[in-house]
Amino acid sequence: MLEPERHQIILDALKSKNTVKLQELIELTNSSESTIRRDLIQLEQGKFLKRVHGGAARLQGKLQEPSMSEKSSKNLQAKKAIAQYAGSLVEAGDCIYLDAGSTIFEMIPFLPEDIVVVTNGLMHANELLDKKIKTLLIGGHCKPTTKAMIGRGALESLEYYRFDKCFMGANGVHPQFGYTTPDPEEAQIKQKAISLSREAFILADESKFSEIAFSKIADIHAATIITNDLDPELKEQFHSKTNIKVVLA
Amino acid sequence: MLEPERHQIILDALKSKNTVKLQELIELTNSSESTIRRDLIQLEQGKFLKRVHGGAARLQGKLQEPSMSEKSSKNLQAKKAIAQYAGSLVEAGDCIYLDAGSTIFEMIPFLPEDIVVVTNGLMHANELLDKKIKTLLIGGHCKPTTKAMIGRGALESLEYYRFDKCFMGANGVHPQFGYTTPDPEEAQIKQKAISLSREAFILADESKFSEIAFSKIADIHAATIITNDLDPELKEQFHSKTNIKVVLA
DNA sequence: TTTAAAATCAATCATAAACATCCATAAACA
DNA sequence: TGTTTATGGATGTTTATGATTGATTTTAAA
CATH class of the missing domain: 3.40.50.1360 (Rossmann fold)
Structure with missing residues (x-):
């Protein structure tokens, strides 16, 4: 699975709920723990989400103003x-x-x-x-x-x-x-x-x-x-x- | 197969999904890995797609510039x-x-x-x-x-x-x-x-x-x-x- | 509050896949 | 004909990944 695909899955998961567990993402993407961790680090650096213990959380700012691609x-x-x-x-x-x-x-x-x-x-x-x-x-x-x-x-x-x-x-x-x-x-x-x-x-x-x-x-x-x-x-x-x-x- | 034909196939593949694997494109076009790579480099320079490890991803801001990308x-x-x-x-x-x-x-x-x-x-x-x-x-x-x-x-x-x-x-x-x-x-x-x-x-x-x-x-x-x-x-x-x-x- | 167990994390490493680069060949061109 | 261009293959190199390790944090029981 390509990196952008995983990132999209992670971001999609955060659209429906505020937080997502690392284990859920591992199952969703069929990837290893290490890979998901690295993805989360990247997405956090890109200000797409916030890493929390056990998984990731949605950013407040992004929720109020979803980008056009998300909405579309x-x-x-x-x-x-x-x-x-x-x-x-x-x-x-x-x-x-x-x-x-x-x-x-x-x-x-x-x-x-x-x-x-x-x-x-x-x-x-x-x-x-x-x-x-x-x-x-x-x-x-x-x-x-x-x-x-x-x-x-x-x-x-x-x-x-x-x-x-x-x-x-x-x-x-x-x-x-x-x-x-x-x-x-x-x-x-x-x-x-x-x-x-x-x-x-x-x-x-x-x-x-x-x-x-x-x-x-x-x-x-x-x-x-x-x-x-x-x-x-x-x-x-x-x-x-x-x-x-x-x-x- | 001609170059514009391959480019069209690659871009078409990205219309239906967000990402496409290099191997898929090799099969789709019956071309070699080297050729597809060169195509992807060209298409990326022309701002038609983004190259990612393992393949290519669609650009988020789908602003495309046919006039500018035709430059050699x-x-x-x-x-x-x-x-x-x-x-x-x-x-x-x-x-x-x-x-x-x-x-x-x-x-x-x-x-x-x-x-x-x-x-x-x-x-x-x-x-x-x-x-x-x-x-x-x-x-x-x-x-x-x-x-x-x-x-x-x-x-x-x-x-x-x-x-x-x-x-x-x-x-x-x-x-x-x-x-x-x-x-x-x-x-x-x-x-x-x-x-x-x-x-x-x-x-x-x-x-x-x-x-x-x-x-x-x-x-x-x-x-x-x-x-x-x-x-x-x-x-x-x-x-x-x-x-x-x-x-x- | 302290302690131990469990879970999660960061860091490292080996491997396989993907990569860039080079070169040879064949086709198109002039 | 010689030259350029496109392609495919071979090469070392780089990168992404998953497993392993020990460190850190959380949880819960004492």
């Missing part, structure tokens, strides 16, 4: 369905904003070619260019974890644009403040982009969102949530109490 | 020597500008960590982030071919910055207008960045540049050309007629 392996099926539906909403000639995030990333294959896209996602811009789509990237400071453009420069760059539609990942909505993004700078960008757009769409690939979670967005702007599996009762609550529409992909 | 490995050798020298000129604490281009791209591994980099290259920003370097990307329109940021927005983004040093690719110098970049917008960015920098360095990986080619830059700003193999006579002409310095890597 999860729920890919549901994500794609939602992304495809969202992509179908974009019409030729549109000028749209795409938020930096793994769910939005999945939209790109389903976009029509004859549009203009503004984004703050480095990876997104790269993918869009490969799809021959006219792409503008807002400037600013690059966030290492999510490869998203943030900061004062990014906010100012946004000022120049107006969008027909904007598409946001749902993970950025906070119950109290309107966003769950750990980074307030990234949240600012989201909010600004929504305010510059005629229509706002939020892609929720996991149905574990609550009514209150979106209330702040509703205050700011009319928005539509696109999801795949929503409790009908919750959906009714949305309709009656907020100006947020909910559609199923 | 010969040029790459000379390019790296120049890039390494250029990188050694950067000191901790510097704020530098990196032009979008394959030569400049090679500098990145040789940069110290404790610096701030502003760039207009999408791929450059991605690579810099992976090297834990604080990175700012100027906004604007993304050019599909070179993945460079250009246009009005990019120019305006630049206004905010001042650089200790800037590094430019030599292919952008025009005999008459000072630049050979086919795209005048890209040339504008170069010129602007140079004017914002205390020192300007031009990396010439091919010695087929002429005196006149740099005259316009000399008019604008003092600059240093870094190259590997320069005709001594030509070098003398530079010294006597322009304010451009020439150094060998």
Whole structure:
């Protein structure tokens, strides 16, 4: 078994639980104790986990802000369905904003070619260019974890644009403040982009969102949530109490 | 079996899984161990995959650069020597500008960590982030071919910055207008960045540049050309007629 | 709290696999 | 024809791995 394979198995094991025992990893990978130990040392040096007596523990920081590659392996099926539906909403000639995030990333294959896209996602811009789509990237400071453009420069760059539609990942909505993004700078960008757009769409690939979670967005702007599996009762609550529409992909 | 065919098989194998063993590739392609090894070295240089002990692994940030990777490995050798020298000129604490281009791209591994980099290259920003370097990307329109940021927005983004040093690719110098970049917008960015920098360095990986080619830059700003193999006579002409310095890597 | 047993750890070593390098051959090229 | 290029094999060298050793930590009983 190759080293990256083992490392992936170890990291995957830490996704479901907070800690993992050395013996478990030995069985999972069919490797010797020595090898696992060496792997753990490497992964700890790379700041992927913390070694503890008897095994390894997940890092706190990584949990709050999972990287795009980790997220993209999860729920890919549901994500794609939602992304495809969202992509179908974009019409030729549109000028749209795409938020930096793994769910939005999945939209790109389903976009029509004859549009203009503004984004703050480095990876997104790269993918869009490969799809021959006219792409503008807002400037600013690059966030290492999510490869998203943030900061004062990014906010100012946004000022120049107006969008027909904007598409946001749902993970950025906070119950109290309107966003769950750990980074307030990234949240600012989201909010600004929504305010510059005629229509706002939020892609929720996991149905574990609550009514209150979106209330702040509703205050700011009319928005539509696109999801795949929503409790009908919750959906009714949305309709009656907020100006947020909910559609199923 | 032809080389492009093998390369495609290798890359296809990595599409379905994260890693592939050398032995698998030998069977898949009916080639020898040596050949596969050479292929993997090439593909790694082209940033298509990462070589690991026992085989190859898919790159995490799946940013691929078909335009840059097609360069021959010969040029790459000379390019790296120049890039390494250029990188050694950067000191901790510097704020530098990196032009979008394959030569400049090679500098990145040789940069110290404790610096701030502003760039207009999408791929450059991605690579810099992976090297834990604080990175700012100027906004604007993304050019599909070179993945460079250009246009009005990019120019305006630049206004905010001042650089200790800037590094430019030599292919952008025009005999008459000072630049050979086919795209005048890209040339504008170069010129602007140079004017914002205390020192300007031009990396010439091919010695087929002429005196006149740099005259316009000399008019604008003092600059240093870094190259590997320069005709001594030509070098003398530079010294006597322009304010451009020439150094060998 | 002290002590002993068990578990886990770090360090070392031998081995087999993988590696880079070199060289010979054959094909493509000029 | 001579030259370059791609390939496959042979070579020592390096690396990853698993086992072994003794040191350290945890656990639990006295």
